[in-house]
Amino acid sequence: MRAVVLYGKEDLRVEALPVPVPDAGEIVVRVGAALTCGTDLKVFRRGYHAMMLKPPIAFGHELAGTVHAIGSGVKNFKPDDRVVALNSAPCDVCYFCRRDQQNLCEDLLFNNGAYAEYLRIPARIVAKNTLFIPDDVRFEHAALTEPLACVVHGFEQSNARRGDTMIVIGAGPIGLMFIHVAALAGCHVIAVVKRKDQAVAAKGFGAAQTLQISDGLDVVAAARALTPDQRGADIVIEAVATPLTWEWAVDMVRKGGTVNFFGGPPSGTRVTLDTNRLHYGDITLKATFHHTPATCRTAFELITSGRLQSADFITSHAALADVPKVFAKMMVRSSKPGPPDIKTAIFTETKPEIELRGQNL
The missing domain is CATH 3.90.180.10 (Medium-chain alcohol dehydrogenases, catalytic domain)
Structure with missing residues (x-):
């Protein structure tokens, strides 16, 4: 064979x-x-x-x-x-x-x-x-x-509820699957993407809103502006696997919200997070594998x-x-x-x- x-x-x-x-x-x-x-x-x-x-x-x-x-x-x-x-x-x-x-x-x-x-x-x-x-x-x-199945596992572990606002960072195959699964479950999905073709694809899979990254754009502020009362998303899914997008995810979530670091950067990668915001914002950080x-x-x-x-x-x-x-x-x-x-x-x-x-x- x-x-x-x-x-x-x-x-x-x-x-x-x-x-x-x-x-x-x-x-x-x-x-x-x-x-x-x-x-x-x-x-x-x-x-x-x-x-x-x-x-x-x-x-x-x-x-x-x-x-x-x-x-x-x-x-x-x-x-x-x-x-x-x-x-x-x-x-x-x-x-x-x-x-x-x-x-x-x-x-x-x-x-x-x-x-x-x-x-x-x-x-x-x-x-x-x-x-x-x-x-x-x-x-x-x-x-x-x-x-x-990996996406379903991540979605279930993020404890999303119908009507929740979810930001998905990334529009590769996994990001698009998260967008689609969340939309099917009744979430309001905001997709953060790099390119116009990804924005079109995200819309096709159920994203209610899309945010295309561009030079000079404050991505975190722009993403939060799309959420109710600009408070941030109930859940943020990181599906890119870079230190920058991990940090964005934490800054895009609301108080009491959940971040799922689904994208896995290479071994040894380090990120910088605002511990004050994590603690006093009562933010849940979650990663899902397999x-x-x-x-x-x-x-x-x-x-x-x-x-x-x-x-x-x-x-x-x-x-x-x-x-x-x-x-x-x-x-x-x-x-x-x-x-x-x-x-x-x-x-x-x-x-x-x-x-x-x-x-x-």
Whole structure:
């Protein structure tokens, strides 16, 4: 089979590898569609991920497809079942799992290799985090489950309520998902973006107001001016991952509000925060990592119910052989007019519709 392998910093290669064979409790999935991801881009740029993968290793983690083969003992799945297999599963026995913090599991099992024709799914993920896809849901839409589950987790941990004002800083794929999830939940969303095309996209996903950053603009004051009585937002989501935007987030939130530092800057990054404002403003600072089986199912329901604008997140398509070129292009921000690139769907077949049962493309 063909698979994309990460060898190090900005070094992806399409190679011929053996088709995996499932062990007991495992399944092998024929990949119908895999999606590009900001995390994969960071790994491509850095050449590794301390928790999830070390090169050389098969690359990619957002996918959906059909069951190709099953290992002994697998009862819930059979060949040709349409499934989305998440990229991790918790142990459910460690200290953190027993405290309902499965995303922090001490033995969190990760799986990579989505940019391939076939992928072996470990038994724990088969048992705990593999879901059946309805026939009317496209593979590339089902593959949105993993990033959306992370966003759902962050949204739930921010304790948002219907009618809350939420500022989302950033309009990349994750920022746009936060905007959309919050809007679906009845929040008034203000998007803080860099470019006009991002403002248009944010509006399309449900932002009630947008603020485009420009030279000389006091971004914090301008953002607070859009909130009721200029008091600041009830919740601020930081989805950029820079020290400056972390500081903005704290200055944009109201007294008694919550900041969720969802974007993770590189290790060793330091920020400066006004401790007086934090203390006397009774501000909650929160950071959210990864997802749980429960948020995966919530995200999956948003997709399969049709509530999520799934098609709008897929802005381009590419063949498996083109994945190295796709990531090289993602390293350079495009200046072309039109909507922003959000996610690229990677197909192993020239005509992806052969994997879609009667669906119209």
